[in-house]
Amino acid sequence: MSEIEQAKHVLETERDAVLAALAHERAAAERAAEEQRRWRADVQALLERGRDVGLSVAEMADALGISRQWTNHLAKQAVDKEIRKRASSMQFACPPFPPRQPGD
Numbered sequence: 001m002s003e004i005e006q007a008k009h010v011l012e013t014e015r016d017a018v019l020a021a022l023a024h025e026r027a028a029a030e031r032a033a034e035e036q037r038r039w040r041a042d043v044q045a046l047l048e049r050g051r052d053v054g055l056s057v058a059e060m061a062d063a064l065g066i067s068r069q070w071t072n073h074l075a076k077q078a079v080d081k082e083i084r085k086r087a088s089s090m091q092f093a094c095p096p097f098p099p100r101q102p103g104d
Contacts, residue, residue, distance in 0.1 A: 044078035051075065 001009070043064065050060045061071040 047075040
């Protein structure tokens with residue numbers, strides 16, 4: 001095998017190793033993202049429970065170890081999700097708008 005062929009083989013082997021490692025890291029990232037989604041859902045449920053029993057955002061943020069701003073964001077997402085869920089289950093019956101007349 002010539003030096004050029006050896007160099008090509010080394011590069012191809014390294015290329016394959018890097019691609020395999022990146023694929024492995026992608027899988028790890030997907031698992032971490034799923035765990036993050038589960039954590040967020042659990043925390044949002046706890047924030048909702050905390051609000052129901054009168055805990056302040058500051059108390060919940062301190063217990064969770066995150067900022068009040070981030071705690072508010074998580075709590076707001078839970079409320080927004082519930083509002084969207086309830087709104088989608090409601091039937092809205094609106095009369096159609098009358099046709100526009102020239103000059104309107």
